[in-house]
Amino acid sequence: MSAVYILWLRELKRYSRSRAQIVGSLGQPILYLLTFGFGFGAVFQRAGLGSSLQFIAPGVIGMSVLFSSIFSGIGLLWDRQFGFLKETLVAPVPRIYIMIGRTLGGATIAMIQGTLVLIVCLIAGFRPATLSMLPVALLFMALICIVFAALGTTIGSALQSMQAFPLVMNFLVMPLFFLSGALFPLAGLPGGLAVATKLDPLTYGIDGLRGAFIGAWHFGAGLDAAILVVVAVAFLALGAYTFSKVQV
């Protein structure tokens, strides 16, 4: 168990030492918040959907959590490149512990990042409907973190080098984000898109966040949480399996 802890701690130390990266990774969410939160404000209002900032903020929080958890998992590729991965792979510690330590570390970082973005949203004018649902919102944030940190670890284990990174970005991470309903309401979508959004696990995370923050549930808390837990278990198992097969 101390191995899980020390590897979790390592991820956090590395994160806390890269201040430029912390600030840099706030840039994109802020951009989305400004363009979609304020830029679409008038259109949203005219469509009778209320404030676009209120609607977009949970989506932007979900997005930053998605990105940072997946990227921390893919950080495995950097460790492979710089050689540190070997050090952990030959250690007399079951690989599942190593995988869990790394994944929890990545999930924790994503959680911190999500909280930072939440604060930015609050500063920008986002007002949650009720604060009593904040623990529920944090729970959904944590579930998103675990699901995608595990997915990131799986991808990091399966790939051999950073060269495939743009592929992962354009064909996996961006679709996960855009199909999640982070930027648009899920009601009344055309058939194909509706199916696609339902297949995207992030959809349920965003719905959970939006429900907890502004009371706008599409699927409901129970279904969202249940699906995220199932997907988390599946991705963790998949990640543990692919990580156990890693060779240098």
Place this chain on the structure above:
Amino acid sequence: MIHVQHLVKTFGAVTAVNDVSFDVAAGEIFAFLGPNGAGKTTTIQMLTTLLTPTSGSIAIDNLDPARQPHDVRRRFGIVFQDPSLDGDLTAYENLDLHGVLYHVPRDVRGTRIEALMTLFELWDRRDSLVKTFSGGMKRRLEIARGLLHTPKILFLDEPTLGLDPQSRNQLWTHVKHLNETERVTVFLTTHYMDEAERVAHRIAVIDHGKLVAQGSAQELKQQTQTESLEQAFLALTGTTIRDERADGSDLMRMAAKMWRR
């Protein structure tokens, strides 16, 4: 302690290790010599569970690395040929992390880390991030880390690459001491023939993935009728310089490998 029979490893069309067999007895210091790209590191990677062999068998303390990787990992320590430190952690943190992963008890961890870092003259820089270290300092830190726990078998893959003579001397003195007092079996590779001659009880020479000779330094010299181990080595492996993977098909293979599993 190490028993290898008909070991083969192929990467696509390239055979990196071709039908290699050797034995290393418990308490022995065994040097594995060969030109660049001869298959030394690939062999070590198979012995240390990092790669699975294409065919042939390996027994480490009577265990198969491919089937009982975890039990095998409990028995060895390794200093890798290429860097394997975390640059964003301090020198001390790197060693501490290693100590935790290798189950070095907390109460002795601190003292051992201090002793080894002092031995390799790194103690003053213990709180500096490793990415600020020079190449030689990183190398010394890697070696200190490899010696932090006392394994049954110690793998040293070109440990003295880029080290100054002082550090090389420290390293080999320490390794010999470990071997004599703790009966640690040592499996090393190096390009410095004087080192192999100084510490190794037995030497194997590998070239193009095949073992070309085995024996003590004395036996190798007799066998090739040469004066020094260096001459014996050149007599066994020829004088042409080797390239490690460089041509176009190698790059293609790397690209293909990227997508395999």
